[in-house]
Amino acid sequence: MTMPLCTGDLLAGRYRLERVLGIGGMGVVYRARDLLHEQFGEPCSSVALKVLSECFSECPDGHVMLYSEFSLTRGLWHPGVVRLFGFDVDTSRQLVFFTMELMHGMTLDRLMLERPHGLGWHEWQPMALQLLDALAYAHGRGVLHGDVKPGNVMVGETGIRLFDFGLGQSQAVTGLPGLDRHRISAWTPAYAAPELLDGAQLSASADVYGVACVLYEMAQGRRPHERKLTQALDRPRQLPRHCWAALRAALATDPEQRTITVAELREALAGRSWYGFA
Structure with missing residues (x-):
């Protein structure tokens, strides 16, 4: 004990x-x-x-x-x-x-409580790019986060910091001896990809969905599927249309239709064209 x-x-x-x-x-x-x-x-x-x-x-x-x-x-x-x-x-x-390291600032969920209508484009875009940079870097190193949510993002003077990889996995390493993740289910339902809640394995696509939910909430002031998974999503007013196409693809509840990577989402939000779908 x-x-x-x-x-x-x-x-x-x-x-x-x-x-x-x-x-x-x-x-x-x-x-x-x-x-x-x-x-x-x-x-x-x-x-x-x-x-x-x-x-x-x-x-x-x-x-x-x-x-x-x-x-x-x-x-x-x-x-x-x-x-x-x-x-x-x-x-x-x-x-x-x-x-x-001891991080200074406030978590993104606390910031959003102070900004119930979301962030404006000129504040939202730099924060979104920093968060996607961090997650794309992790994916590039073969590491999945597993629990991307506002409470695991620190906002400080030096920018965005992603932390708490407690539910993460390595795509390069099979795992540590004795670790049985099937006995532990701690996904955060509001940000977890639907397939995770149905028992699927963690994937890069699931991380894409999680970070897209965070970005949508930052822009709109509420979570994307707060009411129904089948409800059509509205584009946040301050979000350019070319950015919305990419973000909407990342928010697809069907993993087969979630055809965008974190790196591609980052490029689209930076203003570069993304041709993943019409």
Whole structure:
């Protein structure tokens, strides 16, 4: 049984927990001080530290999922993706965790609460391109995110940062020993591709659908299929028609009709023509 954590706790003799930054479906993220770096005079010793949530800490594959997230993300070096530092174990608490950079700003879901009618084109487009850049880079490295949603996007002075690859997978590596993802279903229904909710495997196309839902919500102020999956979508007023054609293709609920990649969507929103369909 894992001991519950409290503010002020010291993990692995090094990390002093300060406060909770966020709680997700699989993990809890704390702000922590790296006391080792402080001893050596490092002026910026604060890190973000992720542990399994209480329910997942009791899951047989939970610790493997946390390491899988660390393993997937540590190889991604991109300004739009959170940077991870190290994976560690606190033996006295029988607790695994990893550390990552402390991001500053607010998550996109919080920003959208302040902007209920959506963002204007001149604000929306740069943010959309940064998010798509980050996801296209991950796909180019063979990494699928699996849970693209506003709560997993940080908006700060330096731009957009994509984080929380906890449900992600590698297309290049078959997986870690002992990891059984079929026992764990934590897709966010509002942004998950319909085929995922029907039990299909994660794919690049499913990530396309997720990020398209986020982009639509950023432009329109509400999720695309908030009412019915079969309801025809309206083009957000500030979105140029050539951009809408590409975004609408990415929002196709039928994966067979979702014939656009993240990189192609990014090019279309940057103003380049996309000829995926008439």
